[in-house]
Amino acid sequence: MQTPAPDAPILFFDSGLGGLTVLGPTRALLPTAPIVYAADYAGLPYGKKSDAELAARVPALLGRLVERYHPRLAVIACNTASTIALTHVRAALDLPIVGTVPAIKPASELTRSGVIGVLGTEATVRQPYVDDLSAKFARDKTVLRHGSPELVTAAEGKLRGAPVDPATIARALAGLTEQAGGDAIDVIVLACTHFPLLQDELQAAAGPGVTLIDGATGIARRIAHLTQGQAWPKTAAPGIAVFTRSEDRPPPPLAALTPYGIGRIETI
Structure with missing residues (x-):
């Protein structure tokens, strides 16, 4: 160039x-x-x-x-x-x-429990690319995934001044924590660039024992x-x-x- x-x-x-x-x-x-x-x-x-x-x-x-x-x-x-x-x-x-791409590599370096959550859109969490990242950087970890289109809508609304419904946040996190082994998640990868706009709400609901990470x-x-x-x-x-x-x-x-x-x- x-x-x-x-x-x-x-x-x-x-x-x-x-x-x-x-x-x-x-x-x-x-x-x-x-x-x-x-x-x-x-x-x-x-x-x-x-x-x-x-x-x-x-x-x-x-x-x-x-x-x-x-x-x-x-x-x-x-x-x-x-x-x-x-x-x-x-x-x-x-x-x-x-x-x-989802920040699975740094998440695998941060986790102490060995259980990582990946929160993204439905399209992202189903991608073979996420399989490849997990196999390459988190082979000895458990990687649980959940797709939440509701969070995209909530993030867009928040920037327009709309309140964020706590039930939307709770459902998204439950999609991870209610999976087998999900109660041990200590790092959640925000695998959609919309989701850090809801960092405060997600962190408050997840609690201080869970680290949220993104790749920005x-x-x-x-x-x-x-x-x-x-x-x-x-x-x-x-x-x-x-x-x-x-x-x-x-x-x-x-x-x-x-x-x-x-x-x-x-x-x-």
Whole structure:
């Protein structure tokens, strides 16, 4: 690739607002980086879609976004899209692509009980990729999984100012702890970028003996490494949030996005 111009943005892509949990730590490391944050509201929720649908949809949509915004690097800030479509995206696009995968390796290093919970979307937790990560990094551990589409809805609602129903949190955790051996879980991998938006609620319900872990800081470090030595603007400019048009789900208020450095909303 040619050396990118200083104003070439980093493109973050997710089905919704969950990728903001990756954008946050990235901005902490690269405070003047231009940002385009893309949310596929027309396709949300990804966890309910088939693998074939996402393998076709994600590369096509990212291709449109790359043509429009000319990023230096794209981040698939979505576990479901990454576990299903990352290979297809890398084959289709000629720029660095950073994916998001469940943080099973660090979880296996943290657990003392040897029992790890993986909380994600239904599509993510069923992926062979998760089998491979478990076999590679947690072979001598018990890895229990549960898919909770309710948490995606709750996280989106929380950013819009809606209260989080404690029963939603309780059902998601029960999906792990009520499995055989689930009472011994001491580390839970938040394998959906939406779920750290509910960190406080999940931690309060899980209790102090359970550690919640996600991969956002590691992804941010990877982005910083891949862009090391590149030129950036001297001062930060407000980022752009772009949403695919959905009749059922309008973009959130700009005030919900300004804490993440977003200053303008567009739709495509």
